[in-house]
Amino acid sequence: xxxxxxxxxxxxxxxxxxxxxxxxxxxxxxxxxxxxxxxxxxxxxxxxxxxxxxxxxxxxxxxxxxxxxxxxxxxxxxxxxxxxxxxxxxxxxxxxxxxxxxxxxxxxxxxxxxxxxxxxxxxxxxxxxxxxxxxxxxxxxxxxxxxxxxxxxxxxxxxxxxxxxxxxxxxxxxxxxxxxxxxxxxxxxxxxxxxxxxxxxxxxxxxxxxxxxxxxxxxxxxxxxxxxxxxxxxxxxxxxxxxxxxxxxxxxxxxxxxxxxxxxxxxxxxxxxxxxxxxxxxxxxxxxxxxxxxxxxxxxxxxxx
Amino acid sequence: xxxxxxxxxxxxxxxxxxxxxxxxxxxxxxxxxxxxxxxxxxxxxxxxxxxxxxxxxxxxxxxxxxxxxxxxxxxxxxxxxxxxxxxxxxxxxxxxxxxxxxxxxxxxxxxxxxxxxxxxxxxxxxxxxxxxxxxxxxxxxxxxxxxxxxxxxxxxxxxxxxxxxxxxxxxxxxxxxxxxxxxxxxxxxxxxxxxxxxxxxxxxxxxxxxxxxxxxxxxxxxxxxxxxxxxxxxxxxxxxxxxxxxxxxxxxxxxxxxxxxxxxxxxxxxxxxxxxxxxxxxxxxxxxxxxxxxxxxxxxxxxxxxxxxxx
Numbered sequence: 001x002x003x004x005x006x007x008x009x010x011x012x013x014x015x016x017x018x019x020x021x022x023x024x025x026x027x028x029x030x031x032x033x034x035x036x037x038x039x040x041x042x043x044x045x046x047x048x049x050x051x052x053x054x055x056x057x058x059x060x061x062x063x064x065x066x067x068x069x070x071x072x073x074x075x076x077x078x079x080x081x082x083x084x085x086x087x088x089x090x091x092x093x094x095x096x097x098x099x100x101x102x103x104x105x106x107x108x109x110x111x112x113x114x115x116x117x118x119x120x121x122x123x124x125x126x127x128x129x130x131x132x133x134x135x136x137x138x139x140x141x142x143x144x145x146x147x148x149x150x151x152x153x154x155x156x157x158x159x160x161x162x163x164x165x166x167x168x169x170x171x172x173x174x175x176x177x178x179x180x181x182x183x184x185x186x187x188x189x190x191x192x193x194x195x196x197x198x199x200x201x202x203x204x205x206x207x208x209x210x211x212x213x214x215x216x217x218x219x220x221x222x223x224x225x226x227x228x229x230x231x232x233x234x235x236x237x238x239x240x241x242x243x244x245x246x247x248x249x250x251x252x253x254x255x256x257x258x259x260x261x262x263x264x265x266x267x268x269x270x271x272x273x274x275x276x277x278x279x280x281x282x283x284x285x286x287x288x289x290x291x292x293x294x295x296x297x298x299x300x301x302x303x304x305x
Numbered sequence: 306x307x308x309x310x311x312x313x314x315x316x317x318x319x320x321x322x323x324x325x326x327x328x329x330x331x332x333x334x335x336x337x338x339x340x341x342x343x344x345x346x347x348x349x350x351x352x353x354x355x356x357x358x359x360x361x362x363x364x365x366x367x368x369x370x371x372x373x374x375x376x377x378x379x380x381x382x383x384x385x386x387x388x389x390x391x392x393x394x395x396x397x398x399x400x401x402x403x404x405x406x407x408x409x410x411x412x413x414x415x416x417x418x419x420x421x422x423x424x425x426x427x428x429x430x431x432x433x434x435x436x437x438x439x440x441x442x443x444x445x446x447x448x449x450x451x452x453x454x455x456x457x458x459x460x461x462x463x464x465x466x467x468x469x470x471x472x473x474x475x476x477x478x479x480x481x482x483x484x485x486x487x488x489x490x491x492x493x494x495x496x497x498x499x500x501x502x503x504x505x506x507x508x509x510x511x512x513x514x515x516x517x518x519x520x521x522x523x524x525x526x527x528x529x530x531x532x533x534x535x536x537x538x539x540x541x542x543x544x545x546x547x548x549x550x551x552x553x554x555x556x557x558x559x560x561x562x563x564x565x566x567x568x569x570x571x572x573x574x575x576x577x578x579x580x581x582x583x584x585x586x587x588x589x590x591x592x593x594x595x596x597x598x599x600x601x602x603x604x605x606x607x608x609x610x611x612x613x614x615x616x
Contacts, residue, residue, distance in 0.1 A: 020519060024413045031410055032429050035487065038444055039432065041455045045447070054452050061455040106343035113340035117333050125345060127607060132352045134541065134603035135596070138548035142574050142592040143355035146362060146585060166347040197336030226438035228551045233575070244439045248555055251443070257559050269453060276443045284435040291428060298492055299499035 046073050046274035053270050077271045085275065087239055088246035095157065095242055096224040099164030103220045107167055108213055111174020112205055116187060133168040141229045148234065159234040164224040170216035173297060177212035215297045218290055222283050243279045250275055356596060362589035375590040384567045392569050395478040396546045402482050403542055407490050408535060411497030412523050427498060431491035441488040442555040472560055481552045493538050500531040544602045547595060570595055
């Protein structure tokens with residue numbers, strides 16, 4: 001087997017093939033740089049002051065400033081309106097956190113019911129779930145706002161938490177998981193042993209579903225943490241905003257962009273870069289350490305057995 | 306698993322049956338209603354009801370049915386057509402770029418024989434996804450600013466010496482494409498890769514034995530076999546692209562309003578509701594038009610796409 005394959009590979013050794021391979025590597029390499037370079041720049045920018053960032057003294061744009069400057073930038077950023085950035089981060093944790101718990105509480109059992117039971121509205125629920133899942137989040141923001149406005153809930157944390165907790169993709173993931181990975185025989189065995197429906201779910205199905213619970217949790221958290229449009233529309237006050245909306249508010253305090261900014265509140269570019277980094281830090285950590293999970297979720301439909 | 310537990314339960318079984326009259330299929334259906342009730346409530350309140358309410362608002366004015374008036378007004382707005390053109394220009398560039406490049410990169414990464422190289426490449430392509438939303442636009446504000454950008458030489462090639470020149474109105478569709486590609490392409494490359502990976506080894510082996518080149522294999526075998534996934538990518542990208550909001554919103558703020566606040570359709574719907582007009586009805590009409598496009602694409606896919614027929 002290996003011998004034949006090796007001979008095939010050797011016969012590949014033609015100039016044309018090599019040219020193709022080199023081109024392919026160059027393309028992949030170019031895009032690797034394209035995807036990574038901005039990240040490297042963003043990691044380095046907060047270690048500089050404005051003059052260094054602009055390269056006024058010939059600093060390369062991908063050079064490291066100093067830890068002292070990083071600390072100084074951090075202190076100044078935290079000093080912006082008495083630690084407003086902490087308020088924003090706290091809000092993000094609160095909104096995304098409560099929504100995460102609610103999402104898991106409603107979508108895992110729903111996915112289980114859809115996968116393992118035939119009941120009257122099953123098909124209707126399934127089709128509407130798929131439909132809403134494929135409709136982009138942003139398409140529903142203004143309609144949801146109009147509705148929330150009609151019941152006078154604009155500005156309330158519920159106005160973001162409840163829409164965040166509505167996560168059809170999570171139900172879809174749970175549905176796929178339960179239909180493929182948990183056998184009906186196993187559940188029936190528990191039933192024969194006298195377990196009631198709720199015991200079957202809690203003692204048999206749920207322990208088996210830990211991977212999909214984590215998966216739905218990750219996706220829900222990442223989606224909600226990064227959501228900009230919905231909280232921007234729902235929460236008008238600066239103190240109630242999550243970090244993503246706060247980040248854009250910082251932009252209004254950058255002197256280069258808005259010359260009318262009050263000097264004491266002014267945000268220089270290195271601090272804005274630091275704020276950008278902080279605003280995605282939790283999601284970035286999830287991405288770095290749970291890549292396998294995220295990939296499993298993305299490809300949940302692509303790899304059919 | 307200890308065997309003692311089940312026997313213990315067996316003793317209790319008759320008791321339970323007597324206590325609860327629902328058995329078998331009935332009990333299961335009852336449980337299913339309970340299990341799905343929380344989600345169904347959210348689905349109704351935050352999925353169905355907003356659409357119905359927006360539909361209602363779009364056909365009424367102060368509670369009176371006015372037919373298509375709100376739609377006529379929204380479409381007749383002098384800002385409507387430019388917004389459609391902006392979104393259309395972005396969509397064309399974005400969808401073509403994404404489809405070609407994401408598929409090409411997936412093919413290349415899939416063809417890599419060295420495992421760690423392939424997985425590292427996918428990982429690197431994917432990380433920017435963490436910046437989806439406002440953060441990616443913020444980052445690109447820096448990258449498009451010749452005085453701080455690490456690629457200022459590229460900007461200077463094109464003759465841009467300051468930020469305001471770089472984000473010229475005519476450049477925006479391309480800029481949004483670059484931002485969207487930077488943040489979103491990695492996820493699509495991973496999906497395409499998984500689809501390619503799913504093609505059976507025998508088929509690929511057969512092609513190799515027949516002496517097909519990598520390009521011919523890709524064109525005649527791999528691409529036709531993953532066409533459903535490519536279609537999925539196109540449909541979803543069109544749906545997402547029509548909703549353009551955060552990118553022009555943030556760029557408008559950064560450009561000292563060189564970019565209008567009603568650049569995209571979603572922005573127009575937003576300023577119609579929140580601006581001086583405070584016209585929720587026309588805003589709902591624009592939202593409904595956007596929603597019909599998104600729902601139409603979604604429905605087409607659910608019923609015709611063939612990716613979701615597990616049922």
